[in-house]
Amino acid sequence: MGAGDALINQGAPDCRPVNEFAPRDLVHVGVGRAIAHHGELLQGVFEADDGRLHRGLITMPFPARHSVATFRPRNTAEIKTWPIGRSKAARAIALTFEHLGFVQYGGDLTIESNIPASHGYGSSTADVVAAIRAAAASAGAALSRATVSHLAVAAEGVSDPAAYDGRAVLFAQREGVVIEHFVGEYPPFKVVGFRHPSDQLVDTLHLPPARYDAREIEQFRCLRGLAAQAIKRQNAGLLGRVATASSRISQRHLSKSRFDDMLRLTKEAGGYGLQVAHSGTLMGILFPAEEPGVTERTNAIADRLAHSGFEDVTVFAACANGASCS
Numbered sequence: 001m002g003a004g005d006a007l008i009n010q011g012a013p014d015c016r017p018v019n020e021f022a023p024r025d026l027v028h029v030g031v032g033r034a035i036a037h038h039g040e041l042l043q044g045v046f047e048a049d050d051g052r053l054h055r056g057l058i059t060m061p062f063p064a065r066h067s068v069a070t071f072r073p074r075n076t077a078e079i080k081t082w083p084i085g086r087s088k089a090a091r092a093i094a095l096t097f098e099h100l101g102f103v104q105y106g107g108d109l110t111i112e113s114n115i116p117a118s119h120g121y122g123s124s125t126a127d128v129v130a131a132i133r134a135a136a137a138s139a140g141a142a143l144s145r146a147t148v149s150h151l152a153v154a155a156e157g158v159s160d161p162a163a164y165d166g167r168a169v170l171f172a173q174r175e176g177v178v179i180e181h182f183v184g185e186y187p188p189f190k191v192v193g194f195r196h197p198s199d200q201l202v203d204t205l206h207l208p209p210a211r212y213d214a215r216e217i218e219q220f221r222c223l224r225g226l227a228a229q230a231i232k233r234q235n236a237g238l239l240g241r242v243a244t245a246s247s248r249i250s251q252r253h254l255s256k257s258r259f260d261d262m263l264r265l266t267k268e269a270g271g272y273g274l275q276v277a278h279s280g281t282l283m284g285i286l287f288p289a290e291e292p293g294v295t296e297r298t299n300a301i302a303d304r305l306a307h308s309g310f311e312d313v314t315v316f317a318a319c320a321n322g323a324s325c326s
Contacts, residue, residue, distance in 0.1 A: 032133025034162040036065035036179035039277030044220035048179050054172045056179045060165035061318045066252035067113040069130035071138045089131040090153035096135035106268045107164040113258045118201035120280015122160040128152045149176040168231045180195040187236035190317050192301045194310040196257035199281040210253040240273025240286045249278040
């Protein structure tokens with residue numbers, strides 16, 4: 001058990017080093033924020049600079065959903081969370097202060113989030129990254145995205161690239177490192193998101209990692225290269241095709257209800273691709289954000305899906321670096 005575990009909801013030792021995070025030093029209320037994502041554009045295994053294969057993913061930014069963490073220091077050795085039960089976020093606070101050199105710390109962590117849990121939006125990582133940023137702000141420190149990502153993985157075991165704020169990266173979710181920084185930004189998409197009510201909630205930590213075969217691993221190599229070209233050239237159509245290919249592979253490992261119907265609907269509606277949450281229930285049909293009439297077309301598709309019994313039907317736009325372009 002590390003110091004972070006010992007200091008969550010337990011008393012702290014009496015010995016106090018000079019860099020102790022004493023109550024008189026806790027003058028700052030820290031606030032941190034992180035956006036959600038809407039599943040993945042690509043997920044699989046990829047070769048890194050060390051020559052080994054690593055599990056990695058490229059997420060679809062969803063800036064309309066976000067988590068905001070506020071840390072209020074108090075004269076206590078305990079980290080209390082509201083809502084209660086946010087143990088991963090509390091552990092992230094503890095780990096952050098440990099990283100910054102503080103031994104005693106405590107206070108109240110409030111999480112405000114509009115991200116549904118267990119469907120593939122990255123709700124847990126958004127809470128954790130927001131909490132890390134809140135702790136750093138409370139201590140008057142600045143942390144790199146790489147450091148935030150390492151702390152997030154330490155706090156929750158598996159993490160998404162929320163620390164990169166929607167930037168285009170291929171991220172090793174179980175290691176907290178970037179496999180590849182892509183040149184350029186995501187091309188703008190309009191997305192019709194949805195899920196089928198019969199698909200079960202997913203606990204990422206307890207979901208067995210997919211066992212990809214040699215053919216799939218070779219596909220990932222090609223899809224990674226195509227994704228890099230699509231991002232560099234702002235080719236939304238090509239990135240949509242990458243997402244569709246990745247979703248087909250995912251279907252063999254974590255199936256989505258009416259997946260084939262959604263592939264047909266994507267083609268019929270003139271969508272650029274179908275993307276899914278590889279460890280969740282979400283699906284999304286991708287359209288070019290700047291195409292004339294796209295708002296009317298996506299709203300019509302959303303109405304059709306809602307009347308067909310799909311849930312969490314939403315239309316959103318994501319532009320460069322996860323910013324909303326709607």
